[in-house]
Amino acid sequence: MVTEKDVEHIAELADIGINSGELVTFTHQFNAILDYFDVLDQVKGDTTVTRDLTNIMREDIVEPSLPRDEVLKNAPAQEDGFIKAPRVM
Amino acid sequence: MEVNELSFEPNDRYNAFLTVCKKAPYGKGKLSGMAIAVKDNISTKGIETTCASKILKGYVPPYDAHVVELLRHAGAAIVGKTNMDEFGMGTTTENSAFGPTLNPCDTGRVPGGSSGGSAAAVAGNMVKMALGTDTGGSIRCPAAFCGIVGLKPTYGRVSRYGLIAYANSLEQIGPMGRTVNDVSTLMQVIAGKDRHDSTTYDRPYSHTPVADVKGLKIGIPEEYFGEGVDPKVAGVVKTAIIRLKELGATTVSCSIPSMKFALAAYYVTCTCEASSNLARFDGVRYGPAADTKKSWHEAYREVRKAGFGPEVRRRIMLGTFALSSGYYGKYYTKAQVARENVKADFARIFSEVDLIAGPTMPTIAFKLKEKSDPLSMYLSDILTVPANLAGIPAISVPCGKVNGMPVGLQIMGRPFEDERVIDAAYAYEQAVK
Amino acid sequence: MMAEDQVIVGLEVHCQLDTKSKLFCGCSTDYRSDGPNTHVCPVCLGLPGAMPVLNKRSIEYAMKVAKALNCTVLQESEFSRKNYFYPDLDKAYQITQYDKPLAEGGYLEIESDEGGERRIRLTRIHVEEDPGRLVHMGNAERGKYSLVDYNRAGIPLIEIVSEPDMRSPKEARKFLNKLRATLEYLNVFDSDKEGSLRVDANISIKGNERVEVKNITSYKGVEKALTYEVTRQKNQIRRGQRIERETRHFIESTGITQSSRSKEQEHDYRYFPEPDLRPLQVQSWVEGIVLPELPDARRERFVLQYGCSLNHARTLTGELKLANFFEGVVAADPKGLSTLAATWIADTLIGELNFRSMNLDRVDAAGFTELIGILKQGIITDKSGIEVLRVMLDQRLKNEPTETPTVIVSLLNLAKNSGDTGAITAAITEAINENPKALEDYYAGKGGALNFLVGQVMKKTRGKADPGELNRMLIEALKKKEA
Numbered sequence A: 001m002v003t004e005k006d007v008e009h010i011a012e013l014a015d016i017g018i019n020s021g022e023l024v025t026f027t028h029q030f031n032a033i034l035d036y037f038d039v040l041d042q043v044k045g046d047t048t049v050t051r052d053l054t055n056i057m058r059e060d061i062v063e064p065s066l067p068r069d070e071v072l073k074n075a076p077a078q079e080d081g082f083i084k085a086p087r088v089m
Numbered sequence B: 001m002e003v004n005e006l007s008f009e010p011n012d013r014y015n016a017f018l019t020v021c022k023k024a025p026y027g028k029g030k031l032s033g034m035a036i037a038v039k040d041n042i043s044t045k046g047i048e049t050t051c052a053s054k055i056l057k058g059y060v061p062p063y064d065a066h067v068v069e070l071l072r073h074a075g076a077a078i079v080g081k082t083n084m085d086e087f088g089m090g091t092t093t094e095n096s097a098f099g100p101t102l103n104p105c106d107t108g109r110v111p112g113g114s115s116g117g118s119a120a121a122v123a124g125n126m127v128k129m130a131l132g133t134d135t136g137g138s139i140r141c142p143a144a145f146c147g148i149v150g151l152k153p154t155y156g157r158v159s160r161y162g163l164i165a166y167a168n169s170l171e172q173i174g175p176m177g178r179t180v181n182d183v184s185t186l187m188q189v190i191a192g193k194d195r196h197d198s199t200t201y202d203r204p205y206s207h208t209p210v211a212d213v214k215g216l217k218i219g220i221p222e223e224y225f226g227e228g229v230d231p232k233v234a235g236v237v238k239t240a241i242i243r244l245k246e247l248g249a250t251t252v253s254c255s256i257p258s259m260k261f262a263l264a265a266y267y268v269t270c271t272c273e274a275s276s277n278l279a280r281f282d283g284v285r286y287g288p289a290a291d292t293k294k295s296w297h298e299a300y301r302e303v304r305k306a307g308f309g310p311e312v313r314r315r316i317m318l319g320t321f322a323l324s325s326g327y328y329g330k331y332y333t334k335a336q337v338a339r340e341n342v343k344a345d346f347a348r349i350f351s352e353v354d355l356i357a358g359p360t361m362p363t364i365a366f367k368l369k370e371k372s373d374p375l376s377m378y379l380s381d382i383l384t385v386p387a388n389l390a391g392i393p394a395i396s397v398p399c400g401k402v403n404g405m406p407v408g409l410q411i412m413g414r415p416f417e418d419e420r421v422i423d424a425a426y427a428y429e430q431a432v433k
Numbered sequence C: 001m002m003a004e005d006q007v008i009v010g011l012e013v014h015c016q017l018d019t020k021s022k023l024f025c026g027c028s029t030d031y032r033s034d035g036p037n038t039h040v041c042p043v044c045l046g047l048p049g050a051m052p053v054l055n056k057r058s059i060e061y062a063m064k065v066a067k068a069l070n071c072t073v074l075q076e077s078e079f080s081r082k083n084y085f086y087p088d089l090d091k092a093y094q095i096t097q098y099d100k101p102l103a104e105g106g107y108l109e110i111e112s113d114e115g116g117e118r119r120i121r122l123t124r125i126h127v128e129e130d131p132g133r134l135v136h137m138g139n140a141e142r143g144k145y146s147l148v149d150y151n152r153a154g155i156p157l158i159e160i161v162s163e164p165d166m167r168s169p170k171e172a173r174k175f176l177n178k179l180r181a182t183l184e185y186l187n188v189f190d191s192d193k194e195g196s197l198r199v200d201a202n203i204s205i206k207g208n209e210r211v212e213v214k215n216i217t218s219y220k221g222v223e224k225a226l227t228y229e230v231t232r233q234k235n236q237i238r239r240g241q242r243i244e245r246e247t248r249h250f251i252e253s254t255g256i257t258q259s260s261r262s263k264e265q266e267h268d269y270r271y272f273p274e275p276d277l278r279p280l281q282v283q284s285w286v287e288g289i290v291l292p293e294l295p296d297a298r299r300e301r302f303v304l305q306y307g308c309s310l311n312h313a314r315t316l317t318g319e320l321k322l323a324n325f326f327e328g329v330v331a332a333d334p335k336g337l338s339t340l341a342a343t344w345i346a347d348t349l350i351g352e353l354n355f356r357s358m359n360l361d362r363v364d365a366a367g368f369t370e371l372i373g374i375l376k377q378g379i380i381t382d383k384s385g386i387e388v389l390r391v392m393l394d395q396r397l398k399n400e401p402t403e404t405p406t407v408i409v410s411l412l413n414l415a416k417n418s419g420d421t422g423a424i425t426a427a428i429t430e431a432i433n434e435n436p437k438a439l440e441d442y443y444a445g446k447g448g449a450l451n452f453l454v455g456q457v458m459k460k461t462r463g464k465a466d467p468g469e470l471n472r473m474l475i476e477a478l479k480k481k482e483a
C-alpha cells in the first residue's frame, strides 16, 4: 500500500512535477497496479543466467564526431559553444 | 547516387501521420520509389522525431536510425512519421500528445497501439508498408485491430540503433503491410547485425515466403483461449487454426503456466527501463527549454511535468518506484526471474511443436475512450507480451471479422525462425484469399 | 599514538584510461585543446535512440591494471545504470559497474610511515564513463546558470576502491603516488593530463563515524584534504561532539572541506543492468596479459644493478619518466656513473625542477648526461655543477637558446684551477694579508679561523678551486708564514 506521501517522494526521485489533484488519482492507480504486481511474489528464485552474446566490443578506433552546429542545433539555449543549463550551486 | 523525389500528399483522415514529407527523396534499390511510413519513435535525420510527445516537439535528429539508413539504401522514399502512443506507452494510440489516430475500419474505434499511425497509414492505403515497433504487442495489436499484417521479429534480429528507447530489453522494430509478402520484403531490408547495436545477431533475413505448413506441429496454448478472451474472437481464431490443419499442419494443445506472471513481469520491466530511458528529457540538450534561472531539479520538474502526458509520467513513476531501494528485489529481480520462466516454458513447448498459434488480441478494437483505467488497458496486452518477454518472433495476420471488425491470428515461432512464422502466415493468407 | 586517535583512511580513485576513443563511442579522447562540444556524437551527447558500444581497449587496460594490482577478474561482469539528474550527465544515468565489477580483491604495497612495506588491500576495480564538465556562471543578482561541455562525457575511467587500510594522510598520498606510478608503468594512463585522476576519500577516527570527502583532483590535494579532516574531526571529538556521517567537498583553493547539503545525500541511484550492453566474460584473458616491469621490481633492480641506495632507488622508480631518465643518463657507463647520477637526479635535479615548477620532460637529457660526465672527470666542483645545471634549466624555462654544459663551464670560467695553482696562490696571499686577525686566531689555535680563511679564498676564486687542493695549499702557506 503506497501513500500519497510515497507517491510524492517517487515523483521527486523521478524529477516529475505533480499537482495535488493528480496525486490522489496516481496513488489510487498505483495501488491497483502494485496489487496486480504482487503476483510476482509467487515467483521462485532470484537469479538469472546469461546465455549468449557476451564480450560484444568495438576496436579503439576514432570516428568523426558531430559538427558542433549539429550538436547545438537542438539545444534550447547556448553560449560560446557551451550548452546552457540550470544552475546547480 | 541518382536521387528522385516522390510527391506524397495523402488524405490523412485518420491522423495517421505526425509529419508528412511532401517531397520524399528516393534512390535505386529493392524498394526504389516505394512510399514507406516510419513510426515517430525512429530517428530520421533532418525529419522531426517526437515520439508523439510534447517533450520532443521540434527535435530534429542529426542522424538516421540504422533501419532508416537501410531503407534509404534500398531506395525507399520515407514519406512521413506516424502517430503513436507517446513513447510507445499505450495500446490504442490515444496517448499521443497530438491527438488520437482513428481506425480506418471504423473511425469510432481506436487503431490499436502503440504503432497505430503506421497501421492506419497502411490500412488506409496511404502507404504500402510501414515500420512499427513492438515492445509488448505494439506492432501486432494495431495490425490485428486494423486488419493488416505485422511482424515482431526475434529480439536482436533488427537493429534498435536510433529507436528512441522505451524498454530496451523487450522492443524490436518490425515491418507492417497489407500482405505477408510485403512484410517479408520489408524484413529483408531491415534485418541483420549492426555494429552500433550490441544486442543484434548476425542473422540476416533473405527469405521469400513459401505457402506451406505441411507436417508442421502447431501448439495451441489453453491460456490464449481462456478467461478474458472474447469468445467470438476465440471462435474466429479457432476457425483459422482449423484452416491451417486443412493445409497439412497438426495441432496439439499446450500450456504456458508462467502466463500468470507474464503481464506483471512485462510491466515491471518496461516501466523500470522506461524510468531510466526517459530521464534524459530535461530540456537541456533538446526539447522545450528548461528554465536556466532555476535550480536544476526545479527546472527539470517543470519541463517534465509540462512535456510528458499522464500515462508516461505514471509509467516513469512506477518504474522509479520498482527500482528504488528496498523494492528492487521484490519487483525488478522477480520480474527477470519470471521472464526466465516464460522463456523456459516456450523452450519446452517448442521442443515439441514448430509454432504456437492463438489470437493476437483478446477483443476487437475498442471504441475511442472506452478504456480509461490504466490497469484494464494493461490487461489487454496479455496475449502479446509473452513473445516480447521470450524474445521470440510473432506475427499477426488477419483471420476474419467480429462485428465487422478485423481479428488477428497470432503465430509465434522459435527464436530466429521468423521465416517459418512468415511461411505459416503466408500459407493461411493465400488459402483464404 | 593513542588507539582512540587512530586515523582510518580508504580511497576511491578514478583514473582516466588513455584510450584513443571514448568508452562507448568513436569520439576522440584528445579534446583538451579544442573548444567545448567539439568531441561529441549522438552516443556521448545522450541523443534519443543512440546506443553504447564498449571499447575493447578500455577493458584490456583495466584488466592490465587488475593483474598488476593482484586482483581477481570475475568470471562474469556487467555494466549497470546509475540513475541521477545533473546537467553534466547526458543520459541522466552513468553507465558504470555495480554488483558485477570487472575485478575484486588485490593489493598495493606502500612504504609505511614507520619505514617498512605496508600492504593496502583493494576492494574492487570497475570501469565507468566520465560525465561532461560544468562551468558555473552568473551571480546572485543577475541569476546563476551553468554551461555544459560534453567533450569529457564518455571518457573511460577505472575506479579503484581500497579497503580502509591507510593510517595517515601521508600514507594516503603514498598510496596514490604508488598507484599512479603503477598505472604509468602499465602505459594505460597519462598523469600529465588535467583531471586524469580524481579521488574520493573515506576518513574516520577509530570508533567514530566516517566522512566521505569528494572532489579531490590533485595528488597533493589528498594529503591536504585529509590532514584538514583529521584536525577537524579530532577537534570535534575533543569538544565532545559527535562526528556525523556525511559527505564533504574539498575546496582546492582554500584547502578546507565543506559539508554538502544534506538533501543531496539522499541518493537512491536505482542501479539496474544496462540493457543495451551484453555481459563480459573475460576472465580467460588474464593469462595472456604480459605485464611490464613494475615499480617494485624496478626498484629492486636499481639497487642490484646500479648499486643505488634504497632511498634513491625508491625515488627514481617512483615515476616512470624519472626512472627512464636515470637509465638513459647512465647508459654509456653504468658502473662509473650510477652513483653520481642517482645522487644528482634524486637529490639535486628534482629539487631544482620543483623550485621552478618544471616538468622533467623539459630537461635536455643529453646535456644532463654531459654534465654528469664533466662532474665525473672532476673538471668542475659540485658547486659549479649546480650553477651549470641552474643555467641549463633557466635557459629552458625562459625558452632561451640553450648551451651545452661544456660551453657554460667555459663561458663562466668554472673549470677547476688544478694544474694552474697561480690563481689560488695569489688568492691565498691576498686573503692572508687582508685578514691579520684571522691569522692571529689561527696561530692561537682558535677553531673556525681556518674555515673562515678557506671561505675567503673560495670567494676570490669564485668556487673554481678544488676544496681539497685549496685546503692543502692554504695550510702550507700558513706554515711557511709562521716559520
Ligand SMILES: [Zn+2]
Residues within 6 Å of the ligand: A065, C022, C025, C026, C027, C039, C040, C041, C042, C043, C044, C045, C154
Ligand atoms: Zn561520442
